[in-house]
Amino acid sequence: MMLSGRPNKHALNIVDRPIPKARGEVPTVSFSAYAYLFGELISYAMDRAASISELEERLDKVGYEVKRKPEVLDILKFIHSTAWPALFGKAADDLQQANAADDEYMISDHDLLVGRYISIPKSYATFVPGSIVAGMVRGMLSAAGFPARREGVRAVSAHAVELAGGGGKGGGGGGGRSSTTILVKFDASVMQRQAALESARRG
Incomplete structure (x- = not known):
């Protein structure tokens, strides 16, 4: 019953x-x-x-x-919010698309672990320790099927960007406080696949 x-x-x-x-x-x-x-x-x-x-x-x-993430933003968010904490103890501070190019994205960390306590001579003032992280990001993207395009020296590169206010060392070799930005330039094949996915989603 x-x-x-x-x-x-x-x-x-x-x-x-x-x-x-x-x-x-x-x-x-x-x-x-x-x-x-x-x-x-x-x-x-x-x-x-x-x-x-x-x-x-x-x-x-x-x-x-x-299990492969098919879209550009999916893999970038994975790196920003999942891989980054596993590597550096916290998520990256920012993820943006470049204003000038649809195939370029930037992941920024205002206090990147590899940039702390680095002492280098003045002649290496433009050196960015975060270059090793650029290599990590390029490796993760390549393994996930998102190759970066090669233009010039590096398709994924690290850059030190000065932050307003505050002292201490950041991602670069200067004495001011700086953020490390990883610039990713995707291969044309990645953007073509992305366009096809967006077209299919629109029907």
Whole structure:
């Protein structure tokens, strides 16, 4: 006998239950939808594979792309808010698109860890210790499928930008307080993919 209007969750068919999630997460898709989609994916791959090995390779390629962030802002926000705290103990202070170019973005940190307590001679006044971080960012972008274009010496570069007020050393070799800005210049292929994604989203 049912004592309330709420159905017994154990009485539901398993294909109608949502995929189990970690505590606190909100279910977003039913198991039946997942099973149907995955079944169609396998059928699609089987029709185009000449052997079991090729079928597995096709599925492997799909799986490789599953967790990749497809949009420029997604990967930049990941670096700004997830990778940065893991590397330096806090999120970067700013993330902006350059005013002059759609394919250029800037990640800024007003007190970059690698710029602290660095003592260099006056002849190296323009030296920016944050160049090592530029290399880290370029590596993360490349690994995620967002290559930076090569123009001149570096496609991802570090720059010291003087901040108003305050003393002490920042990201550069000068005596004033400065912020370190990582300038990213994306490859044309990245921007073409981004344009295609935006076009598909608009329908």
